[in-house]
């Protein structure tokens with residue numbers, strides 16, 4: 504009789520809003536187990552994962568900030584990481600994982616295509632991956648899928664392409680609380696401007712990375728990537744989420760456009776809007792080409808659920824991939840992992 508394959512062993516690094524959803528999803532899956540949890544939040548350290556996830560039972564997995572202690576004991580295959588958006592902040596967390604020969608899959612937006620904003624760190628990650636026979640991948644819904652991987656996939660049916668436009672419009676009320684705060688919902692215009700000036704509100708992180716990934720897949724040489732200033736969306740009437748009330752005249756969220764420019768023309772345009780009260784929620788990709796493509800997903804894909812899925816579904820693909828720094832355009836076509844995870848290995 505064939506010996507049953509061992510379960511895939513995962514350490515969760517960061518169990519905030521997104522990381523805890525990833526952990527819950529992993530717990531529901533066959534063929535995979537959580538063998539350690541790392542987080543620095545004082546209200547989480549020392550607690551049982553079951554308590555943090557509020558699932559009504561203990562899991563006997565204690566959250567710790569001792570990265571090496573957890574990594575030495577865990578003997579894991581993958582670290583799923585969800586702590587931050589910027590590679591310079593996240594690099595000191597993920598680079599030391601390499602020496603354990605364990606793959607890292609992260610929600611870090613800049614890691615999705617790090618050659619652009621952090622080319623030196625990208626080189627270091629590539630070298631670490633090759634040295635220790637492990638891989639790094641940054642993924643999620645956006646960047647990671649909607650404005651890059653899906654766009655690249657749709658170009659596969661085109662003979663010619665003049666330009667590409669992607670729009671994502673979402674109602675922030677249905678998203679996690681950190682996200683609603685991140686888009687400035689409920690602030691006055693003056694508070695929004697102050698938070699923008701002090702970089703407490705940065706707008707969506709990842710538009711440049713998505714443009715660069717699409718351009719790289721198409722081998723388009725962009726003259727530049729221009730990210731327009733973040734603009735507030737002002738509520739015309741009172742709107743609310745479960746936790747935030749936005750009064751008429753206050754900020755409901757934000758909008759932002761980024762362009763990949765070739766010879767002074769917009770070759771790739773990404774238009775991102777997230778605000779409480781958005782009625783028409785959709786993701787749309789328009790490719791002006793042969794044949795022309797008009798693809799619309801309505802309502803838009805739920806970012807939190809989809810980010811969890813992208814991270815979890817990427818696990819076997821990353822484990823099967825060559826070592827080094829990976830991006831979504833280097834991996835096989837994304838697909839769900841509805842069966843026992845070991846079947847995908």
Ligand SMILES: NC(=O)c1ccc[n+]([C@@H]2O[C@H](COP(=O)([O-])OP(=O)(O)OC[C@H]3O[C@@H](n4cnc5c(N)ncnc54)[C@H](OP(=O)(O)O)[C@@H]3O)[C@@H](O)[C@H]2O)c1
Pocket residue numbers: 516517518519520521522523541542543544545585586587588589596610611612642643644645646647679681682806810
């Ligand atoms: N690519 C995508 O599509 C996508 C989608 C969703 C989210 N994201 C990104 O994923 C990241 C996580 O999102 P989130 O909403 O879950 O954030 P969050 O709620 O703030 O959770 C982050 C967690 O990580 C912890 N943490 C911070 N620094 C740490 C460190 N050095 N070591 C260990 N733990 C650390 C935080 O602790 P403290 O609270 O004490 O800081 C918190 O518990 C964000 O940057 C978000 O923008 C990307």
